[in-house]
Amino acid sequence: MRNHALQIFSAAVRAVQPQYLLPRHIRREKDQLWLGGQVFTQADINKLFVIGAGKASAAMARETEIVLGNRIDAGVIVTKYEHAYKLKTIQCIEAGHPVPDENSLLAGREITRLLKQAGEKDVVLALISGGASALMVDCPPGILLPELQTVFNRLLQCGATIEEMNTVRKHLSAGIKGGQLMRTASPATVISFILSDVIGDPLDSIASGPTVADGSTFTNAWDILRKYQLIEKLPVSIIRWLQLGLNHQVPETPKPGDPIFEKGHNYLIGSNRIALEAAAEVAKSLHYTPTILTDALQGEARDKARELVAQVRQYAGPRPACLLLGGETTVTINNPGKGGRNQEFALAALMALQEAFPGAENMPVLLSAGTDGTDGPTNAAGAVVDKGVIQLAAQRALSPEKFLEQNDSWNFFHQAGGHIITGPTHTNVMDIIVVLIP
Structure with a gap:
């Protein structure tokens, strides 16, 4: 029976492999590209960029290269150490998980740098999976990486749910999480393929929702830290940043209805x-x-x-x-x-x-x-x-x-x-x- 249990578990894992999931959503035929529910002719697209973050992102990038080949102009993805694949066009960075490290910051910078090149006729494919919250980070002004690492560690140890952790993480990011990547990518079209590691598959929480409008606020983040009695245990710089947010002295994450999401398309391709x-x-x-x-x-x-x-x-x-x-x-x-x-x-x-x-x-x-x-x-x-x-x-x-x-x-x-x-x-x-x- 133990062998049967292992066979059943293996079948579950096999069913959500990018190699099976992505070809259902990406197709290239002659001069047309099918990307999720969007169809493009070659003339519709100037440049095609690929970004990605998460434990599955290297495998997702590999499948994307197999399907799209030389149509990809450039790309940057970040995955966990020992999860990389050798890719042809897309740069693959390995970084820390479940706590971010210097490479996580590097990945955030490199992905941001690439997105800043995207223009109105360009398309960005975002390959998102669980783990991205640690693998792709930025430090808000006045916050150092060790201070951000302290928050991640405290959240992991206190029993918080992944949605609660990601609500806090989104509000300790000034340019990536909680839909903020869309600000950088605008005015390009952004098509996201998402593997869910969150109960109920809420797109704004998976991987801290870098391409999805955020329904949470600085107040929600503060309440979660208070719930787990973490406020007294966090660095002063973290508390100062959150209080700036509570006082509307730094911008909130972009909310539903924000024009930056008009050219964004999110597709859930894999789930529990x-x-x-x-x-x-x-x-x-x-x-x-x-x-x-x-x-x-x-x-x-x-x-x-x-x-x-x-x-x-x-x-x-x-x-x-x-x-x-x-x-x-x-x-x-x-x-x-x-x-x-x-x-x-x-x-x-x-x-x-x-x-x-x-x-x-x-x-x-x-x-x-x-x-x-x-x-x-x-x-x-x-x-x-x-x-x-x-x-x-x-x-x-x-x-x-x-x-x-x-x-x-x-x-x-x-x-x-x-x-x-x-x-x-x-x-x-x-x-x-x-x-x-x-």
Whole structure:
């Protein structure tokens, strides 16, 4: 059953690969280009530029080069370290994630420099995926990179949702996030292809919405920092900038209705739902009855794991069954262990499964993993829990409770044998959870 769970997860990841998604949205025939819902003749376009940011952007750029070839005049994309591809025309920068680094600033500058060259008859293709909020940054006046890094770290540790984090990030950018790239690209036409890593697929939040009108405000950002009691813990320069925004002394992010968005077209090309539906098809081929429970799972990882196991225990449908969930939980980090939200979810689920199915031969198998191939600052995508993992943990006298208390799920599964290691997947549509019930 463990192999089946891995097959089902792999199918989910495969379904949202740029190589399958992008050719449905980009086409070149003779003197015509189909870009999303827009059709151009060669004469309609002067220059074609490509920009991009995110864990999938290099793979997206590679597919764009395959389809459009020498029609691309120039491009700059930024992706996570070890996620790059060799590209022909498009410059590929690797940068820090989940915390920005000097290369993230370089990427922001290079993309801005390219966009400033775009004129009225030019077209910009923007290839956007999750991870872009850290990979492509700018520092507002008076803020240094280490101070921006402090904010990113604090947000990652406090249990904030990705939408909350991105609301703050958008208001700590003076020229990129929250639709601000459109100011730079104007008056060119900008066509964005977007892979969603946010629950509900809100385009203004994915990757901090660099090409999308922003519905959030400085007040929203301030309220989020107050909610997580971060205001006293942030550098003075950050607080000063946000207060300038609150007092309308620096511009808000551009809002719906702003003329800069008139020549912008945004297309959602990949989502968690697409991945779940592909997983369900493979589960069916393996003779499980699949049920997609949700593509909007969120909340504290350990709490949601216990709730899921309670549902599994009460399951009364046809067997063997495959329950599928997608979304993105959060972890409030209280101790200095090593792990990520999927490994923490799996570890909490292991404890709940032991209670719900004591000594059971027919214990369900549970897998929780990130479609991007990384879970927190670790080399694992996530973890799988079955009776083999539980037996090995018992043999090695590993206490799941102690590891969970220390936020140290990686070290538990490293010793108990449950890790899922995929390497970079070059896509990112949040997490997939697979439960197989015999």
